[in-house]
Amino acid sequence: MQRGYYLKICGLIAEYNPFHNGHLYHLEMSKQQTAADYTVAVMSGHFLQRGEPALLDKWTRAAMAVRCGVDLVVELPVYYATASAQYFAEGAIALLDRMAVDAVCFGSESGDIELLQTVACALQDIDQKYGAELARALQGGTPYHAARQRVLREQYGIAFDFSANNILAISYLRAAKKYNISANLATIKRRSADYHDTAISGDIASATAIRGQLDRRPIDWQRIAAVMPKPAFKTLYDSSHYAYLNDFKTLVNSAIIRAGRSGLEQIRGVSEGLENRLIDNISNVMSLEDLVEAVVSKRYPKTRIRRLLINILLGIERERVQTAEQHLDYARILAFNENGRKIIKHVKRNGDLTLFSNLARDLKKYRKANPLIDLDVAATGIYSQVNHAVHIRSDYAMHPIEV
Amino acid sequence: MQRGYYLKICGLIAEYNPFHNGHLYHLEMSKQQTAADYTVAVMSGHFLQRGEPALLDKWTRAAMAVRCGVDLVVELPVYYATASAQYFAEGAIALLDRMAVDAVCFGSESGDIELLQTVACALQDIDQKYGAELARALQGGTPYHAARQRVLREQYGIAFDFSANNILAISYLRAAKKYNISANLATIKRRSADYHDTAISGDIASATAIRGQLDRRPIDWQRIAAVMPKPAFKTLYDSSHYAYLNDFKTLVNSAIIRAGRSGLEQIRGVSEGLENRLIDNISNVMSLEDLVEAVVSKRYPKTRIRRLLINILLGIERERVQTAEQHLDYARILAFNENGRKIIKHVKRNGDLTLFSNLARDLKKYRKANPLIDLDVAATGIYSQVNHAVHIRSDYAMHPIEV
Structure with a gap:
């Protein structure tokens, strides 16, 4: 060069x-x-x-x-x-x-790349070994990260804070591993x-x-x-x-109504029941933020619901961009x-x-x-x-x- | 009784x-x-x-x-x-x-039920016998009713005004015949x-x-x-x-955008090319009425385009309500x-x-x-x-x- x-x-x-x-x-x-x-x-x-x-x-x-x-x-x-x-x-x-x-x-x-790397590896391990256990916890209403946090502590002795940017950091590290990227990683x-x-x-x-x-x-x-x-x-x-999200209220509402249950089931991020919760609550709320509040649960945090609303708004179907x-x-x-x-x-x-x-x-x-x-x-x-x-x-x- | x-x-x-x-x-x-x-x-x-x-x-x-x-x-x-x-x-x-x-x-x-009945029968005849000719005329850009009107005059010697309510009246009479209804018909x-x-x-x-x-x-x-x-x-x-129709502008626009060409092709009333004309024109117009004006042609009159916009808004797909x-x-x-x-x-x-x-x-x-x-x-x-x-x-x- x-x-x-x-x-x-x-x-x-x-x-x-x-x-x-x-x-x-x-x-x-x-x-x-x-x-x-x-x-x-x-x-x-x-x-x-x-x-x-x-x-x-x-x-x-x-x-x-x-x-x-x-x-x-x-x-x-x-x-x-x-x-x-x-x-x-x-x-x-x-x-x-x-x-x-x-x-x-x-x-x-965290700010500690070593710790993050350790956790990233441990989590990969956990997802493979404890998949069934995590799925059970999720079924029982425990949020995904809380369930992984517990296994991480009990099985690997690592105390780790699953805060928003730590989660993203771990995701970057796992993605880097998946694609075997050559760039150095720092935090x-x-x-x-x-x-x-x-x-x-x-x-x-x-x-x-x-x-x-x-x-x-x-x-x-x-x-x-x-x-x-x-x-x-x-x-x-x-x-x-x-x-703001609420500015999209009539657009999101109309998209939900037009899609109906069968249409919503095609949207990325719709798990069993979420489509019903949206349709059942759409008529009782004044704003999209209220809709999020009405549909949220331990299992489906607000961010996930909001993201789902955007997926509906944009019509991002699970299959449409499979590739x-x-x-x-x-x-x-x-x-x-x-x-x-x-x-x-x-x-x-x-x-x-x-x-x-x-x-x-x-x-x-x-x-x-x-x-x-x-x-x-x-x-x-x-x-x-x-x-x-x-x-x-x-x-x-x-x-x-x-x- | x-x-x-x-x-x-x-x-x-x-x-x-x-x-x-x-x-x-x-x-x-x-x-x-x-x-x-x-x-x-x-x-x-x-x-x-x-x-x-x-x-x-x-x-x-x-x-x-x-x-x-x-x-x-x-x-x-x-x-x-x-x-x-x-x-x-x-x-x-x-x-x-x-x-x-x-x-x-x-x-x-018209106000003349006899004439309307005669025309209804003649049109049924025409649609069967002159289907190919009508299709050709349509391909050539002649509106459907104008093409039928010409055949009606030339082949059956009937002068008939294809105005909006006459067309509907004929449609009622043909529907009544199709379903063999027992009610009397009057105009x-x-x-x-x-x-x-x-x-x-x-x-x-x-x-x-x-x-x-x-x-x-x-x-x-x-x-x-x-x-x-x-x-x-x-x-x-x-x-x-x-x-008014224009009040639905952002809803219709979003539905058109979200559907894209492939989605629009599923909508009732979309014939070859109409989906492209909509998508190509959506960005150049200030209102839905302007969009209608931009997409209209001899072949696709305004009412047909407006109806198509409503079908898109409501997501009425050709197949969805086939039955x-x-x-x-x-x-x-x-x-x-x-x-x-x-x-x-x-x-x-x-x-x-x-x-x-x-x-x-x-x-x-x-x-x-x-x-x-x-x-x-x-x-x-x-x-x-x-x-x-x-x-x-x-x-x-x-x-x-x-x-």
């Missing part, structure tokens, strides 16, 4: 909904810890793993991140972005691996205590807390400004529209800076996927039917019905944002 | 969207011409044959009609209500026949010149004209009052919400008066269907899976997402309106 062409690139996995000081901290620590000069983030598009729409459209969020120092942002296809932690992780890790990054660095509550201990924190104090707050603040009247902009890098704050402040893995051969560029341009060159030279920057043009060359791309385009079309800052066919019309 | 139990009943087929002086004239003339004492109307529910939502919910419209003199109003299942003229007519005629009415009286521009010449008339003058105006007036600001209530019976006008005036005919064994009572109560007794005694007045209770006894009922309930649920005067589960909760 010619000297001067070698870039040390660190891959990140993110939603940036919106980009805040915690993300900035993670970005800087990741570069430091992996000794990388460049960063590429795989970011969810218009619908997220928590089962919610993105507050702002994907180009705006990607440009925010680039203005704050990420060099290149590509989109995680919505099929993966709205999947369970396992598939979310597999999609993101596979994409980064195909982009030929040198390292992947993710946040976790950064999250500075903010809890992903679900709703309070804002100091200079770090969760994205959840920021979104909560935005939903209050009057909006306390000063408080929000304190926890976001200036360029990200400015973009958020200037945006004309924020999308998702073999279609993960592209990455859509959302935003980049000068360094990002170099990464794009690197990916074209060393990567194992097609980079899209203009779908209307690129799809003519690509010439493959790809259910993942169709789903991305559909997700944008449906998102645009609520967030009027986005055009129904933005996926074809928008070029990557060059910062 | 015991004397005193015999009722002479005339069946009507209607949408009453809303009930106006033309409907009143038709009602009175129908009783006169068929010498009937009692009238029952089969009325479309929340979505209509023109491919539009009903201005007011079905119970309100039914009660309006009963206040103006119709004795009983039952619902035409939405599967038939939103079908082509042929299936609309077959559903309505079959329902009236199963209710054991003595006569069916419908409006027409009343419409007083208002044209179904599509948008102007209001004198005391007769089309429902289209009234809806048009309602959509203007300020609403000229005096003009509307002049063409509606007082009780109907009062109900219209007191209503808090009118539903519709055999499920048309019930009628839902929407509103009635004292006479209507007698008709209900008559139907229970002489009819060949189940009358529903309380779905939550009646479905427990009925105990049959019925895709037509499921579709009615879904249609109300989806209608309620836009018309907030209706609850999502009104079909279960509402009792017939007793006037």
Whole structure:
């Protein structure tokens, strides 16, 4: 390899909904810890793993991140972005691996990559050896992670906190093993205590807390400004529209009604009974959040129900994208800076996927039917019905944002 | 049969969207011409044959009609209500026949039942003998009715006006022949010149004209009052919400996007190419009316496109209700008066269907899976997402309106 062409690139996995000081901290620590000069983030598009729409459209969020120092942002296809932690992780890790990054660095509550690796191996072991026991516990109403946590403690003597980012971290490690990826894996201990924190104090707050603040009247902009890098704050402040799950109420309701029990049974994430719980409760609730509250149980946590609502909204059927893995051969560029341009060159030279920057043009060359791309385009079309800052066919019309 | 139990009943087929002086004239003339004492109307529910939502919910419209003199109003299942003229007519005629009415009286521009019968027979002949020729004409872009009109004139020497109500009248006569119904058939010449008339003058105006007036600001209530019976006008005036096709824009758009080409191909009324025209145009238009304008052609008139949008909205698939005919064994009572109560007794005694007045209770006894009922309930649920005067589960909760 010619000297001067070698870039040390660190891959990140993110939603940036919106980009805040915690993300900035993670970005800087990741570069430091992996000794990388460049960063590429795989970011969810218009619908997220928590089962919610993105507050702002994907180009705006990607440009925010680039203005704050990420060099290149590509989109995680919505099929993966709205999947369970396992598939979310597999999609993101596979994409980064195909982009030929040198390292992947993710946040976790633990911050201890050795411990996480140990737990990842132990869990693989547990899932094989104790599958029947776990299934029984689940049948009995014990949440999956609680059941695994108990076995982990009793059989392996490991005390492990199954908090949101630790679970994702484990998923990344397992995905990396599954795909035998060559990138180094690193983790950064999250500075903010809890992903679900709703309070804002100091200079770090969760994205959840920021979104909560935005939903209050009057909006306390000063408080929000304190926890976001200036360029990200400015973009958020200037945006004309924020999308929330409840904005999709009539769309989700209609999709549930139209699908009926038999239609719902085709949707990814519907287990026995969930379709009935949705249909039975839809008439008694005022909002989608109330619907989630009505359907939630120990066995089916809120995030899972919300994700199901998004799957229904987008019509993601279990079978429709059965072959998702073999279609993960592209990455859509959302935003980049000068360094990002170099990464794009690197990916074209060393990567194992097609980079899209203009779908209307690129799809003519690509010439493959790809259910993942169709789903991305559909997700944008449906998102645009609520967030009027986005055009129904933005996926074809928008070029990557060059910062 | 015991004397005193015999009722002479005339069946009507209607949408009453809303009930106006033309409907009143038709009602009175129908009783006169068929010498009937009692009238029952089969009325479309929340979505209509023109491919539009009903201005007011079905119970309100039914009660309006009963206040103006119709004795009983039952619902035409939405599967038939939103079908082509042929299936609309077959559903309505079959329902009236199963209710054991003595006569069916419908409006027409012609007003000449002999001529209509002659044309109905000739058309049946034409469809058999000239099928290939008609198909060719259609391929060439000639509308179906224009092609048939030409053959009718050239081969049978009959000049016939294929206007909206004449077409429906012919469809009723053909349906009556198909089902070999025993009721007498009669027609009343419409007083208002044209179904599509948008102007209001004198005391007769089309429902289209009234809806048009309602959509203007300020609403000229005096003009509307002049063409509606007082009780109907009062109900219209007191209503808090009118539903229009465009109110369903985000719902229809999302349904189109979610379905995609392959999903659209399953929908009733999609012929080769229509799914592409919808998808290609959805991004260039501001409203559903604009979408209709963009997709319309000589071959696919506006009504057909609008109906297709409703079919997409409700998810009416070609195959899903393939067996519709055999499920048309019930009628839902929407509103009635004292006479209507007698008709209900008559139907229970002489009819060949189940009358529903309380779905939550009646479905427990009925105990049959019925895709037509499921579709009615879904249609109300989806209608309620836009018309907030209706609850999502009104079909279960509402009792017939007793006037």
